[in-house]
Amino acid sequence: MDRNRGVRGDFAAAAQKSVVRARSCRCASECTSVPRRVFLRGMLAGGLAASAAQPGIADDTKPGDDERPQPGDVFVFFEGERQGKIVALAELKHSAAPALVWPMDPKSKVVRDGSRLNQVVLLALDPESLDSNTRSAAPDGVIAYSAICTHAGCTVTGWVQDKGVQVLKCPCHNSEYDPRRGATVVFGPAPRHLAMLPVSIDNGALIVAKSFIGKVGPSTSA
Numbered sequence: 001m002d003r004n005r006g007v008r009g010d011f012a013a014a015a016q017k018s019v020v021r022a023r024s025c026r027c028a029s030e031c032t033s034v035p036r037r038v039f040l041r042g043m044l045a046g047g048l049a050a051s052a053a054q055p056g057i058a059d060d061t062k063p064g065d066d067e068r069p070q071p072g073d074v075f076v077f078f079e080g081e082r083q084g085k086i087v088a089l090a091e092l093k094h095s096a097a098p099a100l101v102w103p104m105d106p107k108s109k110v111v112r113d114g115s116r117l118n119q120v121v122l123l124a125l126d127p128e129s130l131d132s133n134t135r136s137a138a139p140d141g142v143i144a145y146s147a148i149c150t151h152a153g154c155t156v157t158g159w160v161q162d163k164g165v166q167v168l169k170c171p172c173h174n175s176e177y178d179p180r181r182g183a184t185v186v187f188g189p190a191p192r193h194l195a196m197l198p199v200s201i202d203n204g205a206l207i208v209a210k211s212f213i214g215k216v217g218p219s220t221s222a
């Protein structure tokens with residue numbers, strides 16, 4: 001799988017898909033804040049039943065699917081040919097474009113896709129390139145951040161070069177975050193860094209180690 005797709009590749013397409021997944025988004029520019037059920041009813045009333053039949057947008061809420069990532073959760077791909085499959089460590093190549101993923105309870109198999117505030121970007125970087133705080137939450141350089149921009153809540157889908165290093169980029173107003181330094185803001189209007197989701201490796205599997213560190217999304221989000 002070519003994971004060096006850049007902002008215009010599949011990683012960017014995820015932003016559009018995230019719109020229909022929205023249940024609690026406060027984003028002003030990318031998506032509506034309409035609850036998912038209401039949004040789906042509106043689609044059907046508008047003759048968009050075919051769109052509603054696409055995989056992954058059925059009204060299939062499950063207990064726990066809107067809970068924030070829990071310790072022990074695994075990750076599943078948000079999109080692409082591996083959509084819904086558990087992310088294996090071997091699939092994360094150093095410095096390749098991030099993967100957009102959801103956490104999943106490995107026991108109940110509930111994917112926590114009931115709130116887009118649970119969207120996570122997962123990437124692997126050279127551990128030597130990380131600052132000490134970031135490295136402490138990134139075993140073998142694998143690191144996870146909230147995918148929700150802290151400016152207005154768009155999904156951070158870009159992976160671009162800035163001043164010679166790759167950074168995460170929000171497509172809405174071009175905020176950029178340095179994943180090597182705790183996703184600190186290096187450009188644009190975002191007021192603060194992305195929330196970090198510490199991960200660990202357990203028997204070769206990548207799992208959530210702790211809850212998000214920092215607030216997820218913009219100040220108005222839940």
Ligand code: FES
Pocket residue numbers: 149150151152153154170171172173174175188189190
């Ligand atoms: S929502 Fe404005 S920069 Fe991300």
